[in-house]
Amino acid sequence: MTVSITLPQLVPSGTCLQCDVCCRFPDPDSALRPYFTEQEITRALAGGVEKTAFPNLRGSQVVLVPDLGGEGYRCPAFDVATSQCGIYEHRPLDCQLYPLALMWDATHSHILLGWDTKCPFMREALPDEIQRHANRVIALLDQPSVREQVVAHPRLIGRFQEDVIVLACLSSLTEAFATQWGPSPLHRLMLEDIPYVTMMLDRSGLCGPYSLAAYSPVYHYIWTGVLSYWWVELHGAVCLFAQSPDGWFLSLPPIGPGSIEGPLSDAMELLHRWNGNVPVSRVENVSSPLAPELARLRYRLTPKEPDYLYRAADLAALAGDRYKSQRALCNRFEREQSWVVASYQAGDRQGCRVLLREWSYQKQAEGLDPFGVMLLADAESAHEILWSQVSVLPVRGTVVRIHGRVCAYTFGYWLTSKTFCVLVEIADRTFPGLAQYLFREICRTAMAEGADYINTMDDAGLPGLRASKQAYHPAMLIPNVIASRVCES
Ligand code: SF4
The missing domain is CATH 3.40.630.30 (Gcn5-related N-acetyltransferase (GNAT))
Structure with a gap:
């Protein structure tokens, strides 16, 4: 069951209409493009947004379109002629929250509610007014039905941003996330993760002249507009997950210096928890040197197209x-x-x-x-x-x-x-x-x-x-x- 969430608007609409920050983005895969839940996608489609705007109808960040009037990209629901949201009454929670934002803290251990200083109004608003608005939002997020809906969509929680001023640490939401998704925090695969994942690949000994092209984070990163990629560290190994319309899978075997048995077992448990009994849980891009170990661990090996x-x-x-x-x-x-x-x-x-x-x-x-x-x-x-x-x-x-x-x-x-x-x-x-x-x-x-x-x-x-x-x-x-x-x- 999902409920329709409606938040009061903090920023006066006159101020909003004169501003060119919201709904427009510099890059096609901007981390800040709005996330729509399944129910919000249904409403957006009914409001005229094209199906192609959502790579995963069960929940996804919107696919941005080139902003023909400018250099960057815009939300496909944004009406350029009126500078208004074309689905304003049914815009997603992510947009309703703005200029407040849900994000992980810098160590990815707690969920925070913050105030985005990129919004010009937030630099003028009275701190008391912002805090009162934040308290109303916190009370709403504490309602079990709303919390459940947020927890079902981990991508509603953005990554830590230094220019977002922290207003509150949301302990009960953090706990609900740990219960649903496991104690190890999931990190969305971001540009800044590329050196770390590359270093772990080097340490894994899996990279050599005959490696699959997939043994590079770049290979996965460029597809983040189609699939959402997440990683988590388990037993000292990086496990890179992808979420497709069919469900979650490991897009590489665990990457790290030690044995893959422990991290693989935990990663498969997570997949089982996220996918349920749907037979989509799998490890992609297993290379020849690893295949015997996976066979020993009683995995079924199915060849796919070679490099x-x-x-x-x-x-x-x-x-x-x-x-x-x-x-x-x-x-x-x-x-x-x-x-x-x-x-x-x-x-x-x-x-x-x-x-x-x-x-x-x-x-x-x-x-x-x-x-x-x-x-x-x-x-x-x-x-x-x-x-x-x-x-x-x-x-x-x-x-x-x-x-x-x-x-x-x-x-x-x-x-x-x-x-x-x-x-x-x-x-x-x-x-x-x-x-x-x-x-x-x-x-x-x-x-x-x-x-x-x-x-x-x-x-x-x-x-x-x-x-x-x-x-x-x-x-x-x-x-x-x-x-x-x-x-x-
Ligand atoms: S859904 Fe509406 S409010 Fe949200 S980014 Fe798109 S145009 Fe803007």
Whole structure:
């Protein structure tokens, strides 16, 4: 059972309408975009918000759309013409609370109610007035039915923000969270977690030249617009969970220096608690060295698409008969076009966005199957994250411009000092040889910087993608396995 929650508005609407802070965000995956519960999603859909705004209809942060009038992004419910919320009467609790905010403390052990100083009104309001409003909100959150609803949606609790002034520590809500979700606090996977997760991967000994591309936090982080990723430390190992529309799963085996048995057992218990008896609890991206241990622990192992690993020298040279067609296409592109290759810059974002849209049309016109179309739609948010955060992510972006227009781009990352992973490559299909040319350039650059291997990830089960990856003659297909408990599979 869920109840409809209605909070009084603290900020006068006249002040709100003149302000340009709310409902607009600098990045597509802004941690501050509002979270909608299942019931709130139902009401938003009835109010005219598109279904595509919610990756998970059981509860998710809204998918932002580019703010065509400005540089950033906006909530799809925001009416640009009137500067008002299009579903104001049914806006989610997350929005009703603002400029108050629920967040974890800096050590992620207690839930706090705070006051966001980013709201200009909060700098003018009388502290007494804010505190009185906060007390009303605290009383509401103490009602068992409301608390239950908040606890069912852990993403309603944001991460600690230094510019939010703490008004109260919410002990009973914290306790209710521990009862429901376990004593170890869950952390949402954030940009600032990437160095820590990378360090734990290094310490796990799971990373080497033949590792799966998934053994990097970047691989998961770019999908945070589609899935929500959370991590928790269990027995000294990082357990990275993903929440999909079907339920929760471990997107990597536990990462740490010791045995995986203890953390894996606890992580599977958490999955069982969150998913119930739905047979979705599983461990994805189990690599070959770990598979025997999981088999010993009585997990069922199911192979999935392997990663494609190539010798960098092969792809940089494209020598010999076996690369004849790719070489011919590269030569044709060089002969017919006048182009510039450059590092991706923030100003390329709009050009890349236009190219991705055109490329999607081209792929669909060629008869992409429904699964491929769905993958394309999902990929958009991952590309947005790459375009907008390339300067702070450990990734490299490269673009090809023809007559000043972005006609191809690629992003990749170093999995180890010897293996470079190509995350995405998009090339205008009306220029023969452009894709082959860009791929060869990336491999040449990576090789010059020390790469022995190029990993292009898996083929997602798409026959066309498989054929083009095979045509480059991989040195190795890196096995990838999904592990599930025998009784749950
Ligand atoms: S739901 Fe309404 S109030 Fe909330 S962010 Fe979107 S437009 Fe703004």
